[in-house]
Amino acid sequence: SQTIHQWPATLVQPVGSPLSLECTVEGTSNPNLYWYRQAAGRGLQLLFYSVGIGQISSEVPQNLSASRPQDRQFILSSKKLLLSDSGFYLCAWSLGQTSSSTDTQYFGPGTRLTVL
Amino acid sequence: EDQVTQSPEALRLQEGESSSLNCSYTVSGLRGLFWYRQDPGKGPEFLFTLYSAGEEKEKERLKATLTKKESFLHITAPKPEDSATYLCAVQAGLESGGSNYKLTFGKGTLLTVNP
Numbered sequence: 001s002q003t004i005h006q007w008p009a010t011l012v013q014p015v016g017s018p019l020s021l022e023c024t025v026e027g028t029s030n031p032n033l034y035w036y037r038q039a040a041g042r043g044l045q046l047l048f049y050s051v052g053i054g055q056i057s058s059e060v061p062q063n064l065s066a067s068r069p070q071d072r073q074f075i076l077s078s079k080k081l082l083l084s085d086s087g088f089y090l091c092a093w094s095l096g097q098t099s100s101s102t103d104t105q106y107f108g109p110g111t112r113l114t115v116l
Numbered sequence: 117e118d119q120v121t122q123s124p125e126a127l128r129l130q131e132g133e134s135s136s137l138n139c140s141y142t143v144s145g146l147r148g149l150f151w152y153r154q155d156p157g158k159g160p161e162f163l164f165t166l167y168s169a170g171e172e173k174e175k176e177r178l179k180a181t182l183t184k185k186e187s188f189l190h191i192t193a194p195k196p197e198d199s200a201t202y203l204c205a206v207q208a209g210l211e212s213g214g215s216n217y218k219l220t221f222g223k224g225t226l227l228t229v230n231p
Binding site: 006057104106108110 | 120150152157158159160161162165203205217218219220221222223224
């Protein structure tokens with residue numbers, strides 16, 4: 001069965017500091033990978049998605065970036081954090097079906113980021 | 117633009133008191149509607165995918181139904197362990213400019229079941 005890991009679970013960072021969040025998936029090959037942010041009182045917002053190594057698409061312009069150095073590893077980064085970057089960051093994976101059927105996304109446990 | 121509105125924002129039930137959560141959506145060509153359960157401080161857990169109006173799916177005390185404009189999540193005889201936030205999301209069809217990847221989420225309904 002497939003398992004998705006995220007770390008760290010919680011993070012408190014000062015404004016202007018760098019960020020690196022990591023996500024790994026086990027039990028599947030060449031998954032689609034996603035980064036979401038969930039802010040208080042708002043729905044989940046898709047930040048980035050990746051259909052393969054080195055292939056990253058951005059949904060929302062911001063000071064965050066994503067990378068996929070390995071097939072099952074997805075990293076969310078920032079060079080300088082803003083107060084508005086605080087939130088709950090979720091990584092998700094899907095099988096990557098490109099047919100007319102839907103492609104269910106499965107979420108990881110999340111990282112709670114607080115920027116002070 | 118795809119939109120998902122969930123109601124009520126919060127619902128408090130007594131154990132055994134059945135009720136329904138609503139998810140109203142606006143999307144050009146629905147490809148799929150998803151229900152997730154999210155416990156506090158955790159990632160969403162997948163529950164159901166519905167594809168077309170009239171479709172129903174069940175899992176334990178939960179039953180999801182779909183019409184052309186909304187979906188309902190019916191909870192029968194809920195227990196305290198059913199307490200969570202329930203999220204609804206839609207995916208637009210490719211022929212309508214939708215993406216294989218983008219889900220549009222509602223803000224969720226916080227369900228509390230008291231013993």
